Structures are given as C-alpha cells and as structure tokens.
Amino acid sequence: MTAVPISWYLTLSAILFVLGVAGFLFRHNIITVFMSIELMLNAVNLSFVTFSYQYKQVNGHLFTFFVMVVAAAEAAVGLAIILTVFKNRSTLNIDEVDSMKN
Amino acid sequence: MDAFIVITLIKLAVIAFVLLTAVAYLQWVERKVIAHIQVRPGPYRVGPHGLLQPLADVIKLITKEDMMPPYVNKPLYLFAPFLAVAMALLSIAVIPFGPQIEVAGYHTLMQLTDLNIGVLFILAASSMGVYGVALAGWSSNNKYALLGGLRSSAQMISYELPMALAIASPLLLSNTLSLRELVVGQAGSILHWNILRMPFPQIFSFIIFVIAAFAETNRIPFDLPEAENELVAGFHTEYSSMKFASFFMAEYLNMVTVSCMATLLFLGGWEAPWPAAYGSSLVPSLIFLIAGLTALYHSANPPRRKDRYTFGGFAVIFLVIAAVFVAPMVQSWLLPLFWFLAKVGFILFAFMWIRGTLPRFRYDQLMGFTWKFLFPIAMLNLLVTSLMVAWLG
Amino acid sequence: MDVILFLIFAIIAVVAAINVVVQTHPISSAVSLIGVMGSLAILYLLLGAEFIAAAQVIVYAGAVMVLFIFVIMLLNAGAESKRGRSYMVQVLGVPLLIALLGLLAFFVERLFPRTVSVHFGGFQGGTARAIGQALFTTYLLPFEVTSLLILIAILGAIVLARKEMD
Numbered sequence: 001m002t003a004v005p006i007s008w009y010l011t012l013s014a015i016l017f018v019l020g021v022a023g024f025l026f027r028h029n030i031i032t033v034f035m036s037i038e039l040m041l042n043a044v045n046l047s048f049v050t051f052s053y054q055y056k057q058v059n060g061h062l063f064t065f066f067v068m069v070v071a072a073a074e075a076a077v078g079l080a081i082i083l084t085v086f087k088n089r090s091t092l093n094i095d096e097v098d099s100m101k102n
Numbered sequence: 103m104d105a106f107i108v109i110t111l112i113k114l115a116v117i118a119f120v121l122l123t124a125v126a127y128l129q130w131v132e133r134k135v136i137a138h139i140q141v142r143p144g145p146y147r148v149g150p151h152g153l154l155q156p157l158a159d160v161i162k163l164i165t166k167e168d169m170m171p172p173y174v175n176k177p178l179y180l181f182a183p184f185l186a187v188a189m190a191l192l193s194i195a196v197i198p199f200g201p202q203i204e205v206a207g208y209h210t211l212m213q214l215t216d217l218n219i220g221v222l223f224i225l226a227a228s229s230m231g232v233y234g235v236a237l238a239g240w241s242s243n244n245k246y247a248l249l250g251g252l253r254s255s256a257q258m259i260s261y262e263l264p265m266a267l268a269i270a271s272p273l274l275l276s277n278t279l280s281l282r283e284l285v286v287g288q289a290g291s292i293l294h295w296n297i298l299r300m301p302f303p304q305i306f307s308f309i310i311f312v313i314a315a316f317a318e319t320n321r322i323p324f325d326l327p328e329a330e331n332e333l334v335a336g337f338h339t340e341y342s343s344m345k346f347a348s349f350f351m352a353e354y355l356n357m358v359t360v361s362c363m364a365t366l367l368f369l370g371g372w373e374a375p376w377p378a379a380y381g382s383s384l385v386p387s388l389i390f391l392i393a394g395l396t397a398l399y400h401s402a403n404p405p406r407r408k409d410r411y412t413f414g415g416f417a418v419i420f421l422v423i424a425a426v427f428v429a430p431m432v433q434s435w436l437l438p439l440f441w442f443l444a445k446v447g448f449i450l451f452a453f454m455w456i457r458g459t460l461p462r463f464r465y466d467q468l469m470g471f472t473w474k475f476l477f478p479i480a481m482l483n484l485l486v487t488s489l490m491v492a493w494l495g
Numbered sequence: 496m497d498v499i500l501f502l503i504f505a506i507i508a509v510v511a512a513i514n515v516v517v518q519t520h521p522i523s524s525a526v527s528l529i530g531v532m533g534s535l536a537i538l539y540l541l542l543g544a545e546f547i548a549a550a551q552v553i554v555y556a557g558a559v560m561v562l563f564i565f566v567i568m569l570l571n572a573g574a575e576s577k578r579g580r581s582y583m584v585q586v587l588g589v590p591l592l593i594a595l596l597g598l599l600a601f602f603v604e605r606l607f608p609r610t611v612s613v614h615f616g617g618f619q620g621g622t623a624r625a626i627g628q629a630l631f632t633t634y635l636l637p638f639e640v641t642s643l644l645i646l647i648a649i650l651g652a653i654v655l656a657r658k659e660m661d
Contacts, residue, residue: 004501004614009542010607011600012505016512016531018596023516029545029575031521031567035528038559042535045551053542053618054611058625061547062634065626068554069641073648075559079566080655086570093575178526219623222549229557233529236561240522240568252568259561279623 009050016043028093030082034075041071109210117214121194125354126156132454139458150412166343171243174340178241181342183348186234193227193371196220198282200372200438212435213282219282221269224363225262230319232258234352235320235337242340250336253465254327258318260472265314267480271307271487272367273294285371295370301494306483310476312330312449315360317472319353322457326465361449369445372438386440387427393471394420497614500541508534520574521567525560532556546626555608 020043023036045064052060082092089097130152131146137144145152200212217223232255239251273279275296276287288295291334296304315326328336338349365371373383398415404410427436463471511530518524532555539548630638 002496002497003614003617004541006613007604007607008501008505009538009613011539011603012508014599014603015509015596016562018592018599019509019512019516020496022592024636027516027575029521031563031570031574032515032524032573032575033516035521035524038528038555038563039515039531039632042532045547046499046535046538049539049542049544050613052544052621053613056618057621058620058629059633060545061621061626062629064544064547065630066634066637068550072554072559073641073645075562076648076652077655078563080652081537082566083570083604083656092570092572175522178522180527217545219549222546222553222623226552226557228548229553233555233560236564236568237526242563248568252565253559256565259558363626387528 006050010047012038013043013046013050016046017038029097030085030092030094033094034078034082038071038075041067104206109205109208110214113210113214114143115322118191121191121355121358122351123373125351125358126160128354128358128450129159129350130156131450132457135451135454136458139455144333149417150408160347161457163343163347168343168345171340173243175241175243178237179340180345182234182238182241183345185237186231186352187348187355189231189234190287190352190359193224193359194355195378196223196281196363197359197366199442200259200435203435206424214437216280216282218278218280220365221273221279224359225266225269228356228359229259229262231356233350234349238341238349239337244340247337247339250327254320254337255326257320257324257468259424260316260469261317261324261476264310264472264480265318267312267477267484268307268314269367272277272304272483273493274322274487275299275302275304281366281407284366285373288370289373291377292370294373295368295373297368297370302487302490304487306366307487308364308424310480310483311364312369312452313476314472315364316453316456317468318361319453321353321357321453323379323460323462324468326462326468357450357453361446361453365442365445365451371445372442374437374441383433383437384428386437386458387424390420390424390427394418394424414426497541501538501613504534504537504541508538521572522564528563529560529620530558532560541615542613542621543616544621546621546623579597 020036020038020040023039024033024094027033027036045067048060048064048067050060052058052064053089086092091097133155134144134152145155148154148158172177181464195214196217198211198213198216202209202211204210235258236251236255239247239249239254242248242251272284276284278287282294288299292298297308298305316322320328328338338346341349374385376382394417397413397420401410401413401417404413426432427440508531511527511534514527515524515531518527532551536548536551536556539545539551
C-alpha cells in the first residue's frame with residue numbers, strides 16, 4: 001500500500017475537531033478556549049482540502065482560503081475583546097466573568 | 103533515483119559548507135567596511151589583514167561558558183535560537199545560483215530544489231522566523247528581553263506587509279512564483295531585468311523591498327530592538343556563547359536570503375547586463391585583472407612593511423582567478439555564478455554601507471513609517487503596476 | 496513513502512493537538528498549536544494543495560498565532576490553576592474520550608469508500624494559477640465581501656483595543 005486511503009485524512013480531521021471541542025468545553029482560560037476554536041477551524045480546513053482532492057476540483061481550496069481569512073479577522077476582533085475584558089475584570093478565567101454587575 | 107539522491111546530498115553538502123563559511127566571512131567583510139567608513143583599519147592582526155578573525159571568533163564563542171540561567175523557561179529557551187537558525191537556513195534551499203549545469207554526465211540545476219511556489223516558501227520561512235525572536239524574549243524571563251522581543255517581532259510582522267506587496271509587483275510582470283522561472287524570464291539584457299522592465303519599471307518596488315528587508319533582518323536603521331545601548335541588548339540579553347552565535351548567524355543568513363531575493367526578483371538573477379555576444383564574458387576577468395594590478399601596485403609601495411608580502415599574495419590570487427575566467431571550459435557555470443554573487447554582494451555591501459552611515463530610528467518613528475507611509479506606497483505601487491500590465495499587456 | 500509521511504505528520508498533529516488542550520500555560524498551548532498548523536501544512540502538500548499549504552504557514556501560523564502570542568505575552572497570562580475536579584471525571588474522562596474518538600474513527604472509515612487513495616502528485620490543480628483563476632472569476636463576490644470583512648475587523652480591533660482619550 002503506497003497510497004493513503006482518503007478516509008484516513010477525514011478521520012484525522014474528525015479527531016482534531018473533537019479535540020478542539022473538548023478544549024472548548026473543558027478549559028477555563030479564555031485564550032485557550034480561543035485556541036481550541038482555531039483548532040476546530042483547522043480540522044475543517046483539512047476536511048475541505050481532502051474533499052477537493054477526492055473530486056479533483058479546486059473549489060475546496062477556495063473555501064479553505066475563505067475560512068482562513070475569516071479566522072484571521074475573527075482572531076483579531078476576538079483578541080481585542082479579550083483585551084477589553086481583561087482590562088475591565090482583571091481576570092482571564094471565563095468562570096469568573098459571570099455577572100453583568102461590575 | 104539513486105543518482106538523484108546522491109547528487110542532492112552532494113549539492114546539500116557544498117551549499118551548506120559554502121554558506122556557513124560565507125556567513126562567518128561576511129562578518130569579517132562587515133567589520134572591514136564599517137572600519138574603513140570610520141577611517142580605521144578594522145581587524146588587522148589575526149592573520150593577514152584579519153582574515154583569520156572569524157576563526158578566532160568562532161573559537162572564542164565555542165569555548166565561552168554556556169550559561170543556562172535557572173529562571174528561564176527551559177524548553178522555549180533552547181528552542182528559540184534553533185528555530186531562528188533553522189528557518190533562516192530553510193530559505194536558502196530554494197534559491198537558484200545558476201542555470202542547469204552538467205557534472206560528469208549528470209544534468210542538475212544549481213539549486214537544491216525548484217519549487218513552483220518558491221516565493222511563497224521564502225515568505226513562509228521568514229514568517230516563522232519571527233517566532234525565534236518572540237519566544238527568545240519571552241523565555242528569558244527578563245523584562246528587557248521581553249520588551250525587546252515584543253518590539254522586534256512587532257517590527258518584523260509590520261514590515262512583512264510592504265515586503266509582500268513589493269514582492270507581488272514584479273510577480274505581476276513575471277507571471278510565475280518559481281524562482282528559476284523568474285530569472286529565466288529576465289534573460290536578455292539589463293532592460294529585461296524586472297527593475298527596468300516595461301510596462302512598468304519596478305524601481306519603487308525595489309526601494310520598498312530593500313527598506314522592508316532592512317527592517318525584517320533587524321539591521322540599522324531599524325535595529326532598535328537589539329542594539330546594545332538600548333534595552334540592554336534586547337531579546338538576546340540572556341543568551342551566551344553558541345546560542346548567541348546562533349542568533350547572529352540567523353541574522354546574517356536572513357541578510358543573505360533577502361539579498362538573494364532582491365537579486366532574483368529585481369536584478370535578473372544570474373543574467374549578465376548585456377548579452378555575451380557583446381563581450382560581457384570578459385567583464386569578470388577584467389575586474390579581477392584590475393584588482394590584481396592594484397594589489398601589485400600597493401605591494402610595490404606598501405603602506406606598512408608587512409603589506410609587501412600580503413598584497414603580493416592577494417595579487418597572485420586575483421590574477422589566477424582572472425585567468426580562470428577566460429578558460430571556456432568553466433564559463434558555462436562560473437560566469438552566471440559570478441554575476442549572481444556580484445549582485446548579491448553589492449546588496450550586502452549596501453547593507454553594511456548603510457549600517458555605517460545612518461543613525462537608528464526610534465521605535466514609534468519606525469512603526470509610524472511602515473503603517474503610515476510604506477504600506478500605502480506599496481499598495482499604490484501594486485495598483486499602478488497592475489493597471490499598466492492590464493493596459494499595456 | 497506517502498504512508499510514512501502521512502503517519503508521521505498525522506501523529507505529530509494529534510499529539511500537538513492533545514498538548515494544546517492539556518497544557519496549563521497558554522504559551523505552551525500556543526506553541527503546540529503552531530506545531531499542529533505546521534504538520535497540517537505538510538499534509539496539505541501531500542494532498543496537492545501547495546498554495547493553501549503556503550497560505551496556512553504565512554497567514555495562520557505566521558500571523559494569527561503571532562497575534563495570539565503577543566496577547567498572551569502582553570496580558571502575562573499565567574498557568575491555569577488546577578481546580579478540584581470530581582474523581583469520576585478524572586478516572587473516566589480520558590478513557591471515555593478515547594472510546595468516543597475510536598467510535599468516530601470507525602464510523603468515518605465505514606462511511607467513506609476506500610477506493611479513492613491519496614498519492615503525492617494525484618491532484619495537480621492546486622497551483623496558485625488555478626486558485627487565482629477561480630478566485631477572480633467564480634468567487635469574485637465572496638472575495639470582495641471578505642475584503643470588506645477584513646476592513647471591518649481592522650476597524651473593530653482598533654476601536655476596541657485603544658486607550659480611551661479622556
């Protein structure tokens with residue numbers, strides 16, 4: 001077997017996505033939660049590129065490109081929000097940002 | 103398949119050896135150039151005209167005490183210089199030094215590998231090189247190092263933008279991302295080089311690229327984050343001996359990489375300024391002949407007594423090299439290599455010349471310069487280039 | 496050869512991803528995430544997506560993660576404190592997760608046919624030329640919309656993160 005079955009790539013993508021979800025649900029530090037979101041987006045990118053290979057079309061690559069652009073924009077705004085939350089609440093623990101009262 | 107692997111390994115060994123020696127001697131050249139700008143002799147005593155100074159420096163750096171302060175974050179502390187040097191060396195893997203040559207019956211390119219996304223590969227390697235600086239500043243657990251690391255990495259990523267736009271403009275003229283195809287498309291004469299090529303000569307892109315390259319490699323006038331009298335040497339404060347040498351090697355390798363990129367993108371790579379039919383093959387021999395005769399003249403009236411023999415030795419070496427360039431057997435690979443190294447050497451000399459001449463920018467001036475001036479100019483240049491290409495074909 | 500390369504970089508990606516989730520200090524998670532992105536870039540090269548691989552390293556690993564590392568360094572985020580987790584979660588958590596992942600992998604394997612296999616060089620359409628042609632003809636509207644999106648993101652980030660001028 002000198003070629004890799006395509007289901008292996010999709011399995012890898014699923015494993016990375018599940019790990020991203022696990023990090024998103026179980027971590028308390030807001031930056032680590034954000035990084036788990038990036039991990040999920042990367043897993044989805046791998047899925048897109050794999051299907052693009054399967055159907056021998058370039059459209060999957062285009063979608064990956066747009067996902068990367070949107071992830072970059074989201075990272076910029078999200079980190080700015082994190083900076084503002086830190087400035088106001090002085091904590092990076094999402095469990096402690098739990099009341100509207102300052 | 104086997105011949106391919108063996109040839110690649112041989113090329114790898116040759117390029118690695120030549121590159122690392124060249125980086126060490128680049129430091130000698132820099133010290134000499136800056137010294138002569140400042141009207142002093144520079145390294146002079148260790149070997150003839152200080153030529154063994156890099157060897158002495160290497161021995162000193164290797165035998166220096168290798169301190170590992172107890173308060174640093176050990177994995178990142180050890181990883182950062184390794185990452186800096188690895189990314190700097192990785193860029194050299196795709197740079198073509200000359201055309202296809204034939205060695206003992208095997209055809210091979212004068213390049214380690216010809217990727218068809220060569221330009222993007224070099225941009226990617228330089229983007230990853232930012233982490234060497236940032237992680238070094240963080241792991242040192244020292245506020246000066248942290249500030250120096252943050253400033254330096256912010257500077258590097260800010261200047262990546264005008265650099266990428268300045269790279270995109272000649273790519274519109276050349277229509278390819280492969281570095282070898284870029285040079286092949288600039289064959290002909292100096293009027294075909296991207297810097298002078300119609301429909302839109304890329305002079306502004308060249309200037310923007312060189313300015314951004316100075317900032318990417320943390321050279322004067324943009325070296326505030328790592329200067330010795332600012333922030334106690336910045337991000338490499340806590341590094342000593344070989345790890346410190348790694349950062350400096352990474353800096354010189356980055357300098358070599360951006361000079362090679364400028365040569366390949368704008369100055370026509372290994373192509374001669376005018377075709378060989380009009381005699382450009384004699385130019386290297388002529389240059390080395392003049393250098394040899396000048397050395398002979400200085401050996402005849404030496405400024406210092408020992409120089410009679412050292413200049414005499416240099417004169418013999420230069421005249422032998424001039425003779426070698428006339429031999430037609432080696433001209434197919436030696437001439438393109440000469441032109442490539444001459445252009446890269448000229449840009450490296452410009453790096454050192456500017457280091458000896460200009461003062462350094464303050465950090466807010468530096469960041470204001472890129473975001474408010476260089477980036478809009480680079481975008482405008484890209485816009486005008488694309489308009490001219492679309493209009494004039 | 497393809498199998499060996501895939502296995503090496505897939506294992507590196509999974510180990511680094513586990514490291515992202517498990518590490519207490521955000522900087523270690525960030526460096527591991529850079530490792531995930533690097534190995535994914537090599538997997539994209541194996542799938543023939545050369546432009547996307549370069550874009551992944553330049554944009555994702557070289558710019559977005561630098562932004563993350565800047566924020567971690569600026570906020571001086573310390574290691575997360577280990578809260579008291581219930582005994583049941585500690586004992587059953589990892590085995591359940593591995594069982595869930597195993598089930599998921601099994602169903603993915605069953606669902607997708609093994610007829611299509613990936614070998615290096617199987618898909619030649621991932622060049623910059625192909626992506627450029629598709630981007631500026633078929634996907635022109637999404638391209639323009641994402642450029643507006645980036646502009647909005649830049650404005651939003653600057654407004655949110657600047658000091659208030661009182």
